[in-house]
Amino acid sequence: MSKRILVIDDEYPLRRVIQLALKMTVGWEVLTAGSGEEAIQKAETERLDAIILDVTIPEMDGSATLAHLRANKFTQYIPIILLTAKVQVIEQKYFANLGVAAAIVKPFDPATLANQIAKALNWDISTTVDSKIED
Structure with missing residues (x-):
């Protein structure tokens, strides 16, 4: 079954x-948002399997967006993976304390991104990848 991901x-x-x-490697549907406000609106109205959230977005930054998503009854259970250039150990511990599933470090390899997401969320993508190869 195809996953629906929101990228912020x-x-x-x-x-x-x-x-x-994500579309080409595993066939996932990817919605996008350029701001925290837009992301919250989409997360409230769309059925999502996960959210990829950049930590350093302007105006409502990633931490504020995360706090809004976690406080909202419609979005609080959607798994969130942070996208960040920050890789220090203290920051990794901070991210873990925020209740996010994982942090993916920028720059990342687009060819392995789906695998990183699937591993963080315990998703089996082997059948998805096999079906993409047969297409």
């Missing part, structure tokens, strides 16, 4: 790379 990042080219990588 203020950089359009990065959103597009993620969208294309």
Whole structure:
């Protein structure tokens, strides 16, 4: 079954790379948002399997967006993976304390992104990958 992912990042080219990588490698549907406000609105109205959230988006940053998503009864249980350039151990512990599933470090390899997401969320993508190869 195909997954629906919301990618929140203020950089359009990065959103597009993620969208294309996940669509082409495993066939997931990827919705995008360029701001925290737009993301919250989409997360409330769309059925989502996961959210990929950039930590450093302007205005409502990743931490504020995460807090809003966790406080909202419609979005509080959606697994969230942070997208960050910050890789220090103290920051990794901080992210873990936020209740996120994982943190993916930028820059990332688009070819392995679906595997990173699936591993973080305990999703089996082997059948998805097999069906994409047969297409």
